Amino acid sequence: MKNNIKNLRATFNLTQGDLANRIEVSRQTINAIEKGKFDPSLPTAFRLAAVFRCTIEELFVYEP
Template identity: 55%
Template sequence: MKNKIKQLRGERGWSQAVLAEKLDVSRQSVNAIETGRYDPSLPLAFRIARIFGVPIEAVFDDGDGA
C-alpha cells in the first residue's frame, strides 16, 4: 500500500524517530510502514492520520480508489 508519510513528515520537519515517538512505536516500524514493507493495522493507520491532522485517505492509498 502506497503512503505519503515521508512527504507529510518532511513538511513538518519530523525525523522518523520523532514520528515514532509521537506514535509510541519503534523507528523500525515507522521505516517499514513508510517504505511500504509493512501495512499498519487500521488503528495505527488512524493514529498516523490524526498525528498529521489529515484524513486517512490523504496518507494511505490502496490503489483501488475511484
C-alpha cells in the same frame, strides 16, 4: 499500498524517531511503513492521521 508519510513527515519537520515516539511505535516500524513493507494496524493509521491532521485516505493510497 502507497503512502504519503515520508512527504508529510518532511513537511512537519519530523524524523522517523520523532514520529515513532508520537504514535508509540518503533522507528523501524515507521521506516517499514514508509517503504511499503508493512501495512499499519487501523489504530496506528488513525494515530498517524491525527499527527498529520488529515484523513487515513490522505495518507494511504490503494493500488491494485
